[in-house]
Amino acid sequence: MSNISHSPESAGGNLTARALREGIFAGIVALGLFVLFVGLETTQNIRNELVLNQRWGLLAIFVAVAAVGRFLTVAYIRPWMDARKAAAKAPAEADESFFKRNFSKIAIVALLIYPPLMVMLFGVQGSLKWVDNFGIQILIYVMLAWGLNIVVGLAGLLDLGYVAFYAVGAYSYALLSQYFGLSFWILLPLAGILAAFWGMILGFPVLRLKGDYLAIVTLAFGEIIRLVLINWTEVTRGTFGVSGIPKASVFGIWSFDVSAPNNFAKAFSLPMSSAYYKIFLFYLILALALLTAYVTIRLRRMPIGRAWEALREDEIACRSLGINTVTTKLTAFSIGAMFGGFAGSFFAVRQGFVSPESFVFLESAIILAIVVLGGMGSLVGIAVAAVVMVGGTELLREMTFLKAIFGPDFTPELYRMLIFGLAMVIVMVWKPRGFVGSREPTAFLKERKAVSGSFTKEGHG
Amino acid sequence: MVSETMTTNTMTADPILKVEHLSMRFGGLMAINDFSFEAQRGEITALIGPNGAGKTTVFNCVTGFYKPTMGMITMRQKGGKEFLLERLNDFEITRDAKVARTFQNIRLFSGLTVLENLLVAQHNTLMKASGYTVLGLLGLPGYKKAAAESIEVARHWLEKADLIARADDPAGDLPYGAQRRLEIARAMCTGPEVLCLDEPAAGLNPRESLALNELLRSIRKDSGTSILLIEHDMSVVMEISDHVVVLEYGQKISDGTPDHVKNDPKVIAAYLGVEDDEVEEVIEEIEEIEGTAGGSH
Numbered sequence: 001m002s003n004i005s006h007s008p009e010s011a012g013g014n015l016t017a018r019a020l021r022e023g024i025f026a027g028i029v030a031l032g033l034f035v036l037f038v039g040l041e042t043t044q045n046i047r048n049e050l051v052l053n054q055r056w057g058l059l060a061i062f063v064a065v066a067a068v069g070r071f072l073t074v075a076y077i078r079p080w081m082d083a084r085k086a087a088a089k090a091p092a093e094a095d096e097s098f099f100k101r102n103f104s105k106i107a108i109v110a111l112l113i114y115p116p117l118m119v120m121l122f123g124v125q126g127s128l129k130w131v132d133n134f135g136i137q138i139l140i141y142v143m144l145a146w147g148l149n150i151v152v153g154l155a156g157l158l159d160l161g162y163v164a165f166y167a168v169g170a171y172s173y174a175l176l177s178q179y180f181g182l183s184f185w186i187l188l189p190l191a192g193i194l195a196a197f198w199g200m201i202l203g204f205p206v207l208r209l210k211g212d213y214l215a216i217v218t219l220a221f222g223e224i225i226r227l228v229l230i231n232w233t234e235v236t237r238g239t240f241g242v243s244g245i246p247k248a249s250v251f252g253i254w255s256f257d258v259s260a261p262n263n264f265a266k267a268f269s270l271p272m273s274s275a276y277y278k279i280f281l282f283y284l285i286l287a288l289a290l291l292t293a294y295v296t297i298r299l300r301r302m303p304i305g306r307a308w309e310a311l312r313e314d315e316i317a318c319r320s321l322g323i324n325t326v327t328t329k330l331t332a333f334s335i336g337a338m339f340g341g342f343a344g345s346f347f348a349v350r351q352g353f354v355s356p357e358s359f360v361f362l363e364s365a366i367i368l369a370i371v372v373l374g375g376m377g378s379l380v381g382i383a384v385a386a387v388v389m390v391g392g393t394e395l396l397r398e399m400t401f402l403k404a405i406f407g408p409d410f411t412p413e414l415y416r417m418l419i420f421g422l423a424m425v426i427v428m429v430w431k432p433r434g435f436v437g438s439r440e441p442t443a444f445l446k447e448r449k450a451v452s453g454s455f456t457k458e459g460h461g
Numbered sequence: 462m463v464s465e466t467m468t469t470n471t472m473t474a475d476p477i478l479k480v481e482h483l484s485m486r487f488g489g490l491m492a493i494n495d496f497s498f499e500a501q502r503g504e505i506t507a508l509i510g511p512n513g514a515g516k517t518t519v520f521n522c523v524t525g526f527y528k529p530t531m532g533m534i535t536m537r538q539k540g541g542k543e544f545l546l547e548r549l550n551d552f553e554i555t556r557d558a559k560v561a562r563t564f565q566n567i568r569l570f571s572g573l574t575v576l577e578n579l580l581v582a583q584h585n586t587l588m589k590a591s592g593y594t595v596l597g598l599l600g601l602p603g604y605k606k607a608a609a610e611s612i613e614v615a616r617h618w619l620e621k622a623d624l625i626a627r628a629d630d631p632a633g634d635l636p637y638g639a640q641r642r643l644e645i646a647r648a649m650c651t652g653p654e655v656l657c658l659d660e661p662a663a664g665l666n667p668r669e670s671l672a673l674n675e676l677l678r679s680i681r682k683d684s685g686t687s688i689l690l691i692e693h694d695m696s697v698v699m700e701i702s703d704h705v706v707v708l709e710y711g712q713k714i715s716d717g718t719p720d721h722v723k724n725d726p727k728v729i730a731a732y733l734g735v736e737d738d739e740v741e742e743v744i745e746e747i748e749e750i751e752g753t754a755g756g757s758h
């Protein structure tokens with residue numbers, strides 16, 4: 001604060017000195033804190049004796065991180081943030097708004113050219129990782145989060161068991177294709193319908209509950225579905241899961257089975273590779289996700305979508321306007337569940353294998369976290385959150401250089417949840433309403449003005 | 462005096478809302494006890510009474526938010542169709558019986574824009590027009606027309622409520638008085654035959670209060686909607702209501718024209734909080750005061 005009155009160079013000198021001081025201080029504090037925690041380690045050896053290991057190197061890293069981090073924060077990051085805040089007050093530049101306005105179009109085009117680009121950059125086989133691990137993985141979560149967004153973001157119903165509908169969709173495809181030999185294109189809509197149907201069945205008794213109670217019961221429902229899948233072994237094969245799920249075909253015209261006469265690679269006389277199937281799946285999930293977005297955007301402008309948002313804002317007022325809140329909630333629940341079902345059947349076709357392990361509560365929590373991080377109700381925000389969260393954790397697998405710092409036993413994937421949680425805390429402190437906190441009005445008289453997040457509510461039921 | 466008002470009522474008797482022997486018990490508290498009254502079609506009926514008298518509870522019974530312990534509430538529509546409101550759900554009362562309401566503590570959809578608030582109120586009309594979403598999703602022209610009409614309805618009420626300039630702002634951003642008017646406009650967008658207003662003038666300044674009187678009068682005149690009004694602000698009650706019902710401790714203590722009620726000793730006693738035997742004194746005092754003021758009636 002007092003720096004403002006100083007001339008710039010003396011302020012700069014002051015700042016560095018202060019940063020140094022605070023950095024050293026932080027280092028000392030870290031040393032005191034961690035000397036016993038990190039510097040010393042007790043382990044049992046083979047003879048069951050306690051041994052004291054000294055880890056001064058690791059301790060030094062901790063202290064150095066604290067000291068340097070503090071120094072950088074005070075000297076550079078904080079002034080930079082202040083400067084940015086000041087800049088934000090100035091009117092936004094025109095070219096930035098062009099990018100923002102056309103963000104979704106640019107993103108869709110980028111996604112369409114993503115697989116060919118990856119093939120060009122990394123070759124057919126090398127593109128597998130980028131298309132499958134990053135592209136498909138992220139898009140599945142984008143679609144799931146968009147589906148859940150209808151329930152949580154629009155209608156304001158806190159659903160902690162969304163993964164149940166994902167499971168219904170996945171097992172619908174897995175089992176019906178195994179027992180009845182139906183193709184993916186018949187089972188995809190069927191899986192959605194079945195999931196929607198389960199959404200209704202769950203919805204009827206549950207939607208009379210509100211807030212925390214609703215959350216707990218949906219959580220229980222998610223667990224029930226998982227336990228049924230584990231224990232109904234005659235049909236679902238329990239924890240072993242269902243394997244050998246048939247692949248999807250390009251509308252029955254080209255198949256991706258190696259032995260099939262109409263094999264895709266053979267038809268175009270390309271070298272055999274599983275990459276084509278993955279690229280096909282990428283476009284499939286992209287189409288499904290875009291369908292979810294399109295339907296959500298359309299529904300928001302329909303009376304039913306407005307009723308959902310009104311429900312989130314004030315349920316009693318809704319009833320005073322003649323809106324049947326039970327059916328309104330049910331439609332939100334079952335339409336959200338339907339997209340979960342679509343995504344589930346896609347998941348089954350992509351993995352070729354489903355087991356109850358894929359549908360644990362953690363999945364529901366991650367999907368919900370993406371919705372909350374993205375900004376409830378905002379499709380763009382949610383997509384960004386999915387990229388950051390899912391892409392970020394996938395990226396961890398790539399960070400082999402971390403092994404060089406933390407030793408060869410260090411597996412970054414294991415720290416996935418830790419980093420996920422940390423990132424959530426940071427984002428929520430920095431943007432409490434998620435990446436996109438404002439909402440787009442669904443109708444306007446003169447001009448479309450975004451509604452600031454401080455007016456919208458999260459819903460209580 | 463009572464018989465006089467009764468005769469004037471029976472001459473034009475066309476009750477739109479009839480409440481008979483209404484009782485509402487909360488545990489040991491009899492919030493409303495054997496309360497009966499009628500609201501005439503096309504009139505503004507005011508329900509007044511001291512704090513905690515049970516006025517809001519009556520509204521909640523009429524609009525289905527509470528199920529009354531006893532009693533019968535009959536709504537008779539223009540076409541002669543009758544509804545027993547105590548048997549309907551809250552949303553059916555608005556949707557089918559055409560009784561709309563506002564709340565004592567404003568309940569707007571604060572994160573939706575002013576216009577959207579009015580569109581949500583036309584939910585049932587639009588739902589039908591959109592073929593319960595299915596046809597609308599396919600983009601049929603029928604729904605587009607209905608959507609455009611609904612915006613026109615909203616524009617009409619925005620103009621009436623003097624909110625047209627704020628149409629695209631979030632409802633939560635409006636000043637208090639405007640929020641009250643918006644809540645009334647929103648209730649009107651459901652196309653009601655009876656509009657129940659719970660203290661619409663609470664927290665308004667005198668100028669806003671006058672504008673409110675104008676709005677209510679024009680609602681009655683132009684759309685023929687009957688109004689049931691709870692109000693503490695006597696300048697509003699006496700100015701615009703045709704009929705006043707007074708409630709105290711859940712029981713009716715007076716019922717008649719504003720002038721009749723104003724001079725009813727029981728009402729005066731209730732408002733000033735005196736014992737029954739002191740009522741005579743109070744009346745004398747009031748007459749004295751009115752005499753010095755030059756006799757306002």
Ligand SMILES: Nc1ncnc2c1ncn2[C@@H]1O[C@H](COP(=O)(O)OP(=O)(O)OP(=O)(O)O)[C@@H](O)[C@H]1O
Nearest residue numbers: 487490492510511512513514515516517518519565
């Ligand atoms: N849901 C409820 N549960 C228990 N008691 C209630 C409930 N609603 C109202 N009451 C009680 O019923 C009585 C009447 O309340 P009501 O709100 O109808 O009064 P009111 O006439 O509207 O008062 P005010 O002028 O202050 O709005 C009060 O004693 C109140 O405490």
Ligand SMILES: [Mg+2]
Nearest residue numbers: 516517518565
């Ligand atoms: Mg009240």
